[in-house]
Amino acid sequence: MxxxxxxxxxxxxxxxxxxxxxxxxxxxxxxxxxxxxxxxxxxxxxxxxxxxxxxxxxxxxxxxxxxxxxxxxxxxxxxxxxxxxxxxxxxxxxxxxxxxxxxxxxxxxxxxxxxxxxxxxxxxxxxxxxxxxxxxxxxxxxEFTEEHLIKKNQEIKKRLSADYVMQQITLMESSIETSPHISIGISKELIETCCKTIFEERKKEYDKNWDLPRLMKETTKLLKLTPNDIPNEVKAASSIRQILGSLSSVVQGIGEIRNEYGSGHGKDGKFVGLQPRHAKLAVGAASTLAIYLLETHEIKD
CATH class of the missing domain: 1.10.533 (Death Domain, Fas)
Structure with missing residues (x-):
């Protein structure tokens, strides 16, 4: 061969x-x-x-x-x-x-x-x-299906050039098949890092005690991405509002998956983890959301 x-x-x-x-x-x-x-x-x-x-x-x-x-x-x-x-x-x-x-x-x-x-x-x-x-x-x-995940994460690396972030993304990608819980844990951390980076680059303060849903909520406010920020005259305004309103659900879901199955908490001996396909879902959602937030931040900066 x-x-x-x-x-x-x-x-x-x-x-x-x-x-x-x-x-x-x-x-x-x-x-x-x-x-x-x-x-x-x-x-x-x-x-x-x-x-x-x-x-x-x-x-x-x-x-x-x-x-x-x-x-x-x-x-x-x-x-x-x-x-x-x-x-x-x-x-x-x-x-x-x-x-x-x-x-x-x-x-x-x-x-x-x-x-x-x-x-x-x-x-x-x-x-x-x-x-x-x-x-x-x-x-x-x-796998052919992984190509879109890798391309997304390459986009994030371009925007977040810190060595730590790049190392985490590399670890997130390499752990999907063999250690899904690690990928799931890092996907949550990736969103947190993106949100905090946006606050810091805009010279705005955030509360270090905010949980992920609150951090995401305040980030969307900062970027004027809340449903109320979409004027009625915009075409498909209701659909856009619906998508934006779902962002909090995506973030909350990733946070809950991480809490139950991710790398951030100890597990008992009977614990059964998720499969690679679940990690791909979490990583894909986190990567898509991170790119959207960072692109919006750059456009509105």
């Missing part, structure tokens, strides 16, 4: 890693990292002084450091540009494995970078399990 992840995508991912300054091999030396994926002791050496690839790589990347950083893209033994998609995805997931790296900021940046580049080729990196409460990631095919 031919690869879906193109050499262009692979090179862009590798170049992006180098640009960030994040060491892809983390805690390990390069040959030890690569040995988690390839059997280096069974691969030949290109240097006749050494009997296998492990010693060869160690000599030229650790001891002498006379190979450039991109040697593994075209080396016939590793061939990161053309190896099977599954191997390439495994390589990416190893760079964010807890054995390799424990810096959550670096992990979030790498996941975001990987998924932004893998998106056109139909793949994504998601959390599949946890070990010692640390996430283990896997590369999977992206």
């Amino acid at each position: 031919s690869n879906k992840i193109t050499s262009i995508t692979r090179r862009n991912i590798w170049d992006g890693i180098l640009i960030t300054g994040i060491d892809p091999f983390g805690r390990l030396e390069e040959p030890d990292f690569l040995g988690r994926i390839w059997d280096l002791s069974g691969l030949p050496s290109t240097d006749n002084r050494f009997r296998d690839a492990y010693r060869d790589i160690w000599q030229h990347r650790i001891n002498n450091y006379d190979w450039d950083e991109s040697w593994l893209l075209s080396d016939s033994r590793i061939n990161l540009l053309n190896c099977d998609d599954s191997i390439f995805l495994q390589f990416l997931c190893e760079t964010i494995h807890p054995v390799i790296r424990n810096d959550s900021t670096e992990i979030s940046k790498l996941i975001q970078h990987y998924n932004d580049n893998l998106f056109p080729d139909g793949y994504k990196i998601i959390e599949k399990a946890r070990i010692s409460d640390k996430p283990i990631f896997a590369g999977v095919k992206r």
Whole structure:
């Protein structure tokens, strides 16, 4: 089967890693990292002084450091540009494995970078399990129905450029399939962040004790989005009022789902969580609402 992840995508991912300054091999030396994926002791050496690839790589990347950083893209033994998609995805997931790296900021940046580049080729990196409460990631095919969610969240990232928000959106996307409760919890936090950002950018005060429905209500007032703000002469005024009046119901629903099933509260041993489709509903609703609020804020600013 031919690869879906193109050499262009692979090179862009590798170049992006180098640009960030994040060491892809983390805690390990390069040959030890690569040995988690390839059997280096069974691969030949290109240097006749050494009997296998492990010693060869160690000599030229650790001891002498006379190979450039991109040697593994075209080396016939590793061939990161053309190896099977599954191997390439495994390589990416190893760079964010807890054995390799424990810096959550670096992990979030790498996941975001990987998924932004893998998106056109139909793949994504998601959390599949946890070990010692640390996430283990896997590369999977992206569902067609997820495309609109990702595009929405990319729009939000453009408008809310804070590193924290971008990390949260990345986590929200990557947790839908394996940890729906996390995505649900973050979807509520996303709306809260958008509302508070609007208040702050308009230099207006808000009460930190407001719950989500109250915060949303005050935000719509600030943006003049309440049903009473729609004049009668506007076409379809009644329909617009009905939609605007439903915003509070959407927010309240997301808040209640989060309280019952999200990541914000402890659960007993008999707790049964929601399915990924429910997380997609919450994330989709939160993303749509966030974009609407931010676009209105920009237009009326």
